[in-house]
Amino acid sequence: MQFVDEASIIVEAGKGGNGCLSFRREKYVPKGGPDGGDGGHGGSVYLIGDDALNTLIDFKYQRFYKAQNGQPGQGRQMSGRAGEDLHIKVPVGTTVIDEDTLEVIADVTEIGQVVLVAQGGIRGLGNIHFKSSTNRAPRRTTPGTEGERRNLRFEMKVMADVGLLGLPNAGKSTLIRAVSAAKPKVANYPFTTLVPNLGVVKLGQHEHFVMADIPGLIEGASDGAGLGLRFLKHLTRTRLLFHVVDVAPFDESDPVEAAEAIVHELGQFSPTLAERPRWLVLNKLDLLPAEEREAVADEIVRRLGWDGPVFRVSAISGEGTDALVQAAHRWLTEQRRLENEDEEAAEHEREMRRRMEDEAVARTEARLGRKRKRDDEDDDDFDDDDYDVEVEYAP
Template identity: 90%
Template sequence: MQFVDEASIIAEAGNGGSGCMSFRREKYVPKGGPDGGDGGHGGSVYLIGDDALNTLIDFRYQRFYKATNGRPGQGKQMSGRAGEDLHVKVPVGTTVIDEDTLEVIADVTEIGQVVLVAQGGRRGLGNIHFKSSTNRAPRRTTQGTDGERRNLRLEMKVMADVGLLGLPNAGKSTLIRSVSAAKPKVANYPFTTLVPNLGVVKLGQHEHFVMADVPGLIEGASDGAGLGLRFLKHLTRTRLLFHVVDVAPFDESDPVDAAQAITLELGQFSPTLAERPRWLVLNKLDLLPEDQRDVVVDDILARLEHDGPVFCISAISGEGTSALVQAAHRWLTEQRQLESEDEQAAEYEREMCRRMEDEAVARTETRLGHQRRKRLDEGDDDDDFDDDDYDVKIEYAP
């Protein structure tokens, strides 16, 4: 299955049917008068959230979606049939953006959520509406209005509670394999993860949360280097970030420099996302001799000056992972309870989501502008989005 998280489509609503000009003509009915019926309303285009979808691949092959037109009115006061509405299913977590105005039309965040993206045209009126005591035979009708046509950009963001970020080969995929049923590719070379992976972390009956692993970031990711900019947006849906740091890099680089580089890229991509709670997860302790672990960890913390929770783990052996996921589950439960009881806290969370969405959209539009200018410079005026597709496998615990 191909993973596509961005797509451009055209949504066109149906036109309204025109009103009819007609006069009653029946035997034994003199001066029957006007009897032109109204046209039918044009169909509208709606998007519906569907949890059975986890990619926008279908929209790469069909970009044009049009509802049917309303039928014109007829004589004998018969109204035209209304156009049928078009309902298009999209994955839950899809943001709908008007490409012409850059307006965020809606966020599809719930199963069954319905969003109107193109309003159908209004019906025209038949001449029966214009009769009066001084105008017994009106020859006036109105035309139906045109349906709305919009150029839309769909951006899908995975719906997760916890997001993993870090450099390539920091051990993010190993961590999600260790605590969930997800089985992302793991290898001893960078960028083994090319697409987001979701895993459901189960702690007991009816106790679980969703963790998202995105491709590793590199320096310059916020400006489009590597895969970072394309997939950093997925972290804007998360409530908690695990900053995974390799304490024993195979290239003998400094873990502190790696952690600071990720923090910088995160802030440049979205200052609001950088304000999200971020827990430091020092991984690969199994590569350090036991008598050196405390020394290495203390040195990293002293130079990094991290002010949030810190967890030392070995994802491959499972050491420390239980304490990590249990602490995350408690924190998520407390946050949800707080927002359900305190409207001010709930409003603060909604405001943060709005700010992150605006910042992510601004970054995306900047990247698309660079891509379009590059294609024009190369003599290619095809404005279709043509990023590479990737294979993805999203697995959930049984």
């Protein structure tokens, strides 16, 4: 199935039904009073988080969603039937943005979470409501109001515990294949990974965590180069980052410069994401002579000035990967325990997520602002003469 993580749709709630103008007409009651009923409320539009979905592709083919209108009122004080609400299923991890105001309406992060995105119209009142001591036969009713209409933008971020960072061809996809059942495409050339991949790392019958692999970053990604910038947002929901470094690049480039470029691009994209705990994973040690491995790894760590956790692995052979995932599982378990027991730690995590969301909104505003500017410039270039055609008739 094609991976689609951004989509724009239009939602429209149902119109409220009009109130009824009616008078009681029965035998032996020649001058019955008003009995017009109210209209029905218009249906509203809701979003529901569904863990069975993992892409927004359906919204690429159907972009307009409308709830049912309320029915008009009837005589004998009968109210019109309310319009049925429309429930739209979206993947868990979807951020909902109003494209007109750039307001973040909701963040769907839980299974079954329900979010109101378009309020149904209010019902109209029948003439029975306007009877008074001075007006025994009112001919006044009110119409139902229009339902809310909104232009929405969905941005889906995968829900993972650990995210993989690195240059193209650093071995991230090989690593996720080695520790999980995920089978992303692997080849000996850059940009083999074109979309995010998720893998469930199982350490027992009931113990596991989710790892996310995104397309590799390149220098200048924060300015739009390569594929990584678009998919970096998927790492904002992770708790831990694995910075995968190729210690023996095929082009003989400097692994330290490559690692520093990734750190720079990460900070440019999101200063808060750059503050996330990050572990250094030195990969492809099997490509070095056995007697050189330790010295090369130590030199990379020294030049980077790295003082965090360091793991030396060979993803293709599996060497060192078990120790890596075991350590990650212990760390994640401890973090969850702290957040459950310590309100300050839980608030710190919430604050980081809020900051990353604010940064994401700022990026969205900037991107949409640039798009609107380009559209305005295109409109300014429009001229009625653009479509004038001079016809010359051949003799």
